[in-house]
Amino acid sequence: MSIWTKGIAAGRLDAPDYDRNFADLHPPLDPHEAMVAADRCYFCHDAPCVAACPTAIDVPLFIRQIATGTPAAAARTIFEQNILGGMCARVCPTETLCEEACVREAAEGRPVRIGALQRHATDRGMAGPHPFGRAAPTGKRIAVLGAGPAGLACAHRLAMKGHDVVIHEVRPKPGGLNEYGIAAYKTPDGFARAEVDWLLSIGGIEVATGNAPDLAALRAEFDAVFLGTGLGDVNGLDLDGIGAAGVEDAVAFIARLRQSAPKDIAVGRDVVVVGGGMTAVDAAVQAKLLGALNVTLAYRGPREAMKASRYEQDLAASRGVNILTDAAPVAVEGDPLTSVTFALPSGDRVTVPADQMLLAIGQTLATGDLPETAGGRIVVTETGRTSLPKTWAGGDCTNRGENLTVTAVAQGRDAAEDIHAMLTEGADG
Amino acid sequence: MADLTTDFVGIRSPNPFWLASAPPTDKEYNVRRAFQAGWGGVVWKTLGLDPHIVNVNGPRYGVVHGADRQVLGLNNIELITDRPLEVNLREIKQVVRDWPDRAMVVSLMVPCEEAPWREILPLVEATGAHGVELNFGCPHGMSERGMGSAVGQVPEYIEMVTRWVKAATRMPVIVKLTPNITDIRKPALAAMRGGADAVSLINTVNSITSVDLDLFAPEPTIDGKGAHGGYCGPAVKPIALNMVAEIARDPELKGLPISGIGGIATWRDAAEFMALGAGSVQVCTAAMTYGFKVVEEMISGLSLYLDDKGMSLADLTGRAVPNVTDWQYLNLNYVTKARIDQDLCIKCGRCYAACEDTSHQAIAMKPGRVFEVIDAECVACNLCVDVCPVEECITMERLAPGTVDPRTGLTVSDRPADWTTHPNNPNAQAAE
Numbered sequence: 001m002s003i004w005t006k007g008i009a010a011g012r013l014d015a016p017d018y019d020r021n022f023a024d025l026h027p028p029l030d031p032h033e034a035m036v037a038a039d040r041c042y043f044c045h046d047a048p049c050v051a052a053c054p055t056a057i058d059v060p061l062f063i064r065q066i067a068t069g070t071p072a073a074a075a076r077t078i079f080e081q082n083i084l085g086g087m088c089a090r091v092c093p094t095e096t097l098c099e100e101a102c103v104r105e106a107a108e109g110r111p112v113r114i115g116a117l118q119r120h121a122t123d124r125g126m127a128g129p130h131p132f133g134r135a136a137p138t139g140k141r142i143a144v145l146g147a148g149p150a151g152l153a154c155a156h157r158l159a160m161k162g163h164d165v166v167i168h169e170v171r172p173k174p175g176g177l178n179e180y181g182i183a184a185y186k187t188p189d190g191f192a193r194a195e196v197d198w199l200l201s202i203g204g205i206e207v208a209t210g211n212a213p214d215l216a217a218l219r220a221e222f223d224a225v226f227l228g229t230g231l232g233d234v235n236g237l238d239l240d241g242i243g244a245a246g247v248e249d250a251v252a253f254i255a256r257l258r259q260s261a262p263k264d265i266a267v268g269r270d271v272v273v274v275g276g277g278m279t280a281v282d283a284a285v286q287a288k289l290l291g292a293l294n295v296t297l298a299y300r301g302p303r304e305a306m307k308a309s310r311y312e313q314d315l316a317a318s319r320g321v322n323i324l325t326d327a328a329p330v331a332v333e334g335d336p337l338t339s340v341t342f343a344l345p346s347g348d349r350v351t352v353p354a355d356q357m358l359l360a361i362g363q364t365l366a367t368g369d370l371p372e373t374a375g376g377r378i379v380v381t382e383t384g385r386t387s388l389p390k391t392w393a394g395g396d397c398t399n400r401g402e403n404l405t406v407t408a409v410a411q412g413r414d415a416a417e418d419i420h421a422m423l424t425e426g427a428d429g
Numbered sequence: 430m431a432d433l434t435t436d437f438v439g440i441r442s443p444n445p446f447w448l449a450s451a452p453p454t455d456k457e458y459n460v461r462r463a464f465q466a467g468w469g470g471v472v473w474k475t476l477g478l479d480p481h482i483v484n485v486n487g488p489r490y491g492v493v494h495g496a497d498r499q500v501l502g503l504n505n506i507e508l509i510t511d512r513p514l515e516v517n518l519r520e521i522k523q524v525v526r527d528w529p530d531r532a533m534v535v536s537l538m539v540p541c542e543e544a545p546w547r548e549i550l551p552l553v554e555a556t557g558a559h560g561v562e563l564n565f566g567c568p569h570g571m572s573e574r575g576m577g578s579a580v581g582q583v584p585e586y587i588e589m590v591t592r593w594v595k596a597a598t599r600m601p602v603i604v605k606l607t608p609n610i611t612d613i614r615k616p617a618l619a620a621m622r623g624g625a626d627a628v629s630l631i632n633t634v635n636s637i638t639s640v641d642l643d644l645f646a647p648e649p650t651i652d653g654k655g656a657h658g659g660y661c662g663p664a665v666k667p668i669a670l671n672m673v674a675e676i677a678r679d680p681e682l683k684g685l686p687i688s689g690i691g692g693i694a695t696w697r698d699a700a701e702f703m704a705l706g707a708g709s710v711q712v713c714t715a716a717m718t719y720g721f722k723v724v725e726e727m728i729s730g731l732s733l734y735l736d737d738k739g740m741s742l743a744d745l746t747g748r749a750v751p752n753v754t755d756w757q758y759l760n761l762n763y764v765t766k767a768r769i770d771q772d773l774c775i776k777c778g779r780c781y782a783a784c785e786d787t788s789h790q791a792i793a794m795k796p797g798r799v800f801e802v803i804d805a806e807c808v809a810c811n812l813c814v815d816v817c818p819v820e821e822c823i824t825m826e827r828l829a830p831g832t833v834d835p836r837t838g839l840t841v842s843d844r845p846a847d848w849t850t851h852p853n854n855p856n857a858q859a860a861e
Contacts, residue, residue, distance in 0.1 A: 032498075035497070035498075036496070036497050039496035039497060040496075042777045042779060042818050043779070044776075044777040044778050044779065045777070045778030045779060045781050045782035045794075046778055046794075046798075047778075048776065048798065103775040103776055103777040104775070106775045106776065107775040107818075107819065
């Protein structure tokens with residue numbers, strides 16, 4: 001078995017190659033590097049990086065706390081705003097958020113390494129005792145649907161306020177996309193699971209996995225319900241032959257990789273990934289890292305319309321992914337798959353050999369018993385209220401904000417604050 | 430290349446950069462390396478009478494770090510040489526013979542009695558050294574035995590010892606002054622009265638650089654205890670510059686040659702000391718931080734500067750002294766306002782925070798993080814200029830005479846006027 005082997009196969013690489021390919025994309029800063037990086041922060045007034053962070057972490061303060069040798073205090077500053085600050089330090093597209101806003105980016109094109117510093121602080125903070133306690137019990141019970149970033153952030157904030165929370169998660173493990181959806185090299189060494197355990201150690205949060213209860217029943221039983229279910233379905237392609245062996249949705253491919261050792265994951269020799277977002281990049285890069293010989297990421301629009309950030313596109317290119325733009329798939333040949341044909345704006349067609357095709361053309365809300373939706377998303381207010389009484393929602397399943405971990409955390413947290421205000425003031429939800 | 434040859438009280442050197450009396454000049458091996466690197470001279474580490482002293486065997490330096498562990502200040506509790514007098518003298522003699530074009534000054538510290546000075550001076554003279562420097566500055570260890578700064582803090586002792594030394598040697602005598610006093614002019618005057626050829630300053634500043642918050646003891650910590658040391662390096666440069674200037678501009682001390690010491694790390698630092706009246710400069714911490722090679726930058730930088738200005742070294746020495754004055758003579762009709770270059774501004778807002786929280790609320794923060802000076806509030810304090818991380822982004826611009834200062838509503842006069850004539854000054858003299 002090697003990179004030359006045709007078809008879909010596991011074990012294309014030697015063990016050391018897998019280890020190297022799936023190691024931490026950004027190794028942590030050592031203490032001296034952290035001090036040097038922290039020293040570059042100007043401690044801006046009303047800092048632009050804070051405004052650029054969906055969870056509004058007080059970046060200058062936590063960096064100053066690192067610079068003065070108190071990473072535990074820095075971690076607390078981060079966790080007060082973002083209890084999943086550890087994961088966000090790893091997966092946030094900082095190049096389009098805090099680091100883009102950094103004044104040193106404006107000054108020198110080289111921002112303060114906020115993401116790396118946040119990881120430095122949170123790694124140390126999470127090595128110590130859980131930083132938050134719980135308020136006196138309120139006797140209120142809240143159900144959270146979905147143990148992803150939104151649901152976890154909401155549950156944690158509610159637990160802090162003294163409420164009891166039950167999280168229902170349809171998957172076998174909590175974590176949502178942190179556990180199943182993010183590229184393995186962004187969160188290696190079981191970090192996603194460890195972070196959930198650390199978060200839950202505050203107490204007062206029960207997690208029921210493999211569980212998808214009825215919303216109406218939950219609303220009847222609990223004082224409030226929070227929906228953080230994410231996007232459970234994926235878009236498909238309506239092409240002849242799309243059912244061929246070798247065609248798969250990229251979300252499932254990524255999830256399988258996250259739940260297995262890379263050497264056990266079968267990958268094609270010639271892989272075509274269709275899509276232009278983060279999922280497409282994550283799938284394409286990981287296919288390459290698994291030993292695929294040729295990986296083509298094909299996007300139907302122009303490069304500037306791709307949802308994956310320029311940084312992610314460059315990462316893909318640096319790993320040897322061939323990015324093809326303005327290329328719409330029009331035909332799938334063979335079963336098992338042998339090639340995919342694309343139409344170009346000129347009207348020409350190109351056929352790319354493929355034994356595996358991964359579809360990453362968007363995810364949609366799973367249908368069911370839901371509050372009012374618009375454009376395939378649950379309609380929410382700024383604080384996450386839905387059309388139904390006593391029911392809030394946050395994260396990817398809603399119509400607000402970008403589909404980012406950090407946005408989901410902010411929405412979960414803010415909904416929890418609103419739920420708490422509502423429950424303690426006795427007002428109608 | 431400008432001629433950097435220096436003649437300081439008859440002591441000639443190819444450039445004005447001398448290594449100060451300190452660990453780098455403790456023995457022949459180091460001094461040879463220094464001369465090979467290009468240093469113009471050395472002040473050999475302070476000699477004393479035998480039996481030689483001993484040093485601590487735990488750490489002897491403390492440090493204050495800036496960003497990226499940049500050494501901003503060093504503190505030391507090392508004493509004078511801890512090697513036998515004979516060994517030092519033999520090595521000095523050999524180095525003088527091998528490096529005839531370099532300045533060799535020998536630092537001395539013996540008890541405050543005439544006999545020991547009469548004893549040691551001929552021995553030093555016999556080495557061929559070009560001058561002596563009297564160490565009246567060392568603030569630790571030796572001072573507790575009645576030497577070093579214990580002498581330097583009593584002008585009468587300085588004068589007395591200097592007189593003994595001048596009477597006992599033909600070599601030029603430089604008196605090294607301690608900054609651990611209230612008025613540097615008093616010991617300088619005492620040295621002059623005693624017949625000193627020059628003064629050198631500053632020696633190190635009494636200091637505790639830091640406290641170990643686990644041991645609750647000063648750093649450097651020796652078996653759980655610490656003693657104050659002498660502080661030096663870039664952090665003390667402003668203190669040293671002021672003391673040099675105080676001597677240089679004092680009418681009574683006029684013409685007293687000065688060897689400038691205190692945090693000199695670059696050619697620019699050296700040039701500043703010289704502009705304030707120093708005829709030579711002495712360096713230690715920069716060499717201890719980076720090694721002897723730093724002198725190359727000092728030589729090339731000073732040469733380039735002098736060439737650019739079309740000046741000789743003699744032109745530079747003392748050039749800024751006439752412009753050092755007292756506060757009461759500063760022109761109160763010189764009105765400036767801060768100006769923010771919007772193209773250079775990176776919108777960090779530090780000027781705003783500094784002005785709004787700690788000054789005069791003279792910077793407006795407008796939508797889009799645009800920061801603008803409010804002339805009606807700006808007192809020209811310069812804090813915004815100082816805290817701005819971008820060079821030249823905020824500058825002070827003078828209001829032209831004849832224009833109205835929006836803060837005071839007064840027309841800016843073209844006639845200088847200072848506190849001595851100000852109506853609010855109870856002791857004001859009528860303007861002529």
